Ligand SMILES: Cc1ncc(C[n+]2csc(CCOP(=O)(O)OP(=O)(O)O)c2C)c(N)n1
């Protein structure tokens with residue numbers, strides 16, 4: 001019944017791992033062929049795979065795990081999806097209902113353990129409610145602000161000897177759940193008035209634009225207005241990264257021009273973003289001259305950390321469509337003076353841009369590879385068109401800075417939770433969804449080892465991912481903070497006893513390369529990317545002392561207070 | 571500021587734990603909490619009294635509204651409302667204290683609901699302030715045991731909280 005419900009929901013892939021409490025379900029999986037099950041090597045990876053699948057396709061990822069350790073292993077991935085608002089349905093087995101509460105074998109209170117990191121959860125109480133519960137789970141996971149939903153199913157509820165009339169509901173209505181379907185007209189008009197009269201505007205767009213499939217509206221709006229735009233780490237690709245109006249990412253490791261433009265702006269239009277602490281720096285010093293328009297599907301995101309002058313709750317695509325219509329005549333009627341103000345604003349921004357804050361600082365006489373150059377080489381070898389997943393650390397920030405994304409859903413990383421170990425399984429989820437696309441995982445030697453067992457899953461399913469290991473022989477991001485805040489005491493940020501990655505991946509049947517000098521970088525990268533049907537692991541030895549810049553100065557700094565390179569600040 | 575938030579919530583297992591979990595998770599404080607089914611048995615009504623400034627109260631109501639099982643809610647303290655709390659209090663009432671305790675209880679319109687040779691158990695309803703005042707008026711040494719229900723409330727006049 002469960003599997004049939006999943007089929008009727010249109011699920012084509014399930015990522016999972018079997019165990020006692022889900023044996024009935026696995027038997028049903030075995031006896032059908034509409035849903036493909038991908039067997040992982042660790043349940044955390046199953047959730048990240050489903051997550052990568054969801055981020056790249058926009059369709060919910062589905063996970064199947066057993067009770068107890070299977071369920072708890074899935075928690076990190078559920079929390080990762082929760083923080084980034086990713087639609088996911090996690091089906092966990094539970095011990096038989098009469099054993100619940102008795103500390104029986106492999107029993108954990110999954111609904112309780114997962115509660116703070118799910119959008120919602122269900123414990124199935126009678127077998128006949130499975131179809132409706134599954135329908136509700138998918139509805140909740142995918143609508144409004146998306147998020148993970150857990151469905152915990154006691155083993156006896158899936159006993160195939162208990163037969164029920166099966167009926168999969170076309171749709172569900174819930175009196176207690178009805179996300180906004182359009183924006184408030186009065187607020188939209190107020191926003192239009194502000195957008196029509198501002199002098200130093202900034203558009204600040206986040207992951208909500210990607211998840212809300214509103215990239216084309218964002219592009220149209222931004223072009224129409226002629227305003228500068230910045231994206232958050234989660235929003236990269238929502239607006240083309242190589243476009244002139246794009247100022248780069250903002251926040252902690254944002255560009256000099258994006259952070260300065262935010263700071264000096266008189267009107268910030270936040271779209272599907274949530275004023276995270278990695279964006280604002282000191283909240284009381286954030287955008288001191290700006291009025292703020294905040295459009296988001298989640299009312300609780302609005303005025304949570306930064307007070308919005310004009311709050312608009314609604315789906316980003318619909319609201320932006322409406323705003324574009326209203327703005328067209330306003331833009332056409334712009335006065336000379338306004339055009340002049342906007343021109344001067346752009347001139348100021350171009351001045352900041354001249355700082356060229358992402359220029360790679362290197363000594364040409366040295367052969368050592370800079371991690372930024374590794375990312376640039378990936379960009380070149382993939383023509384900037386690949387799906388790129390990343391792990392967490394310096395390599396993640398370098399990827400965000402040096403691989404401009406021109407389309408949404410191509411950049412896949414754990415922004416909210418910052419989960420090391422995310423990159424490889426997420427890339428696998430993308431590759432499962434798009435078998436013919438180029439999928440690259442930019443990782444570090446620390447992060448990759450957190451889910452390296454999945455190299456085995458990759459051989460089983462023939463997933464030809466390209467893994468780029470930006471190997472600085474250290475937990476670089478931790479080390480950077482220790483350099484800057486702990487006088488260089490590198491407490492446990494050193495990755496000693498690394499494996500020979502090339503031999504390691506070869507033992508799984510994959511291809512491995514090691515790059516140690518600059519002249520090898522581009523040719524080997526090109527060679528690696530040209531291998532279409534194999535997983536290729538490229539281990540690149542990079543400068544272990546490099547830091548990520550710009551970097552906001554904390555505590556007490558504003559958005560214009562940045563370190564620009566070692567020892568050089570604004 | 572003290573606020574009273576009244577919430578209609580699906581009468582389903584686990585719903586209450588989500589409300590309480592939310593408060594723990596987001597570092598909000600609950601002063602009191604009462605919950606019971608309503609005339610419509612598919613719904614429970616939950617009354618929370620909390621201490622929160624304007625911005626925090628706004629966040630709390632938004633976060634509560636986000637819970638899937640929460641059907642509707644109202645911040646009663648935003649308008650005119652009636653609030654009541656029930657207190658049962660067991661008092662040492664022997665010798666000279668006996669008359670004194672009874673007199674104080676009468677002044678506060680308490681009802682004696684149980685009597686022994688040495689104790690009175692008094693039931694008192696009213697606003698939280700009234701119950702606090704009663705407790706203050708009693709000699710501290712006479713109080714043996716106190717149980718309070720937490721606040722319940724309704725908006726005054728035509729305003730209602732229904733689905
Ligand atoms: C699961 C988990 N544990 C710890 C951290 C803290 N952390 C953030 S970055 C980082 C270092 C990552 O090292 P590596 O993957 O080698 O990347 P690098 O910074 O060197 O590029 C650590 C330990 C984390 N984000 N996730």
Ligand SMILES: [Mg+2]
Nearest residue numbers: 444445474476
């Ligand atoms: Mg590293």
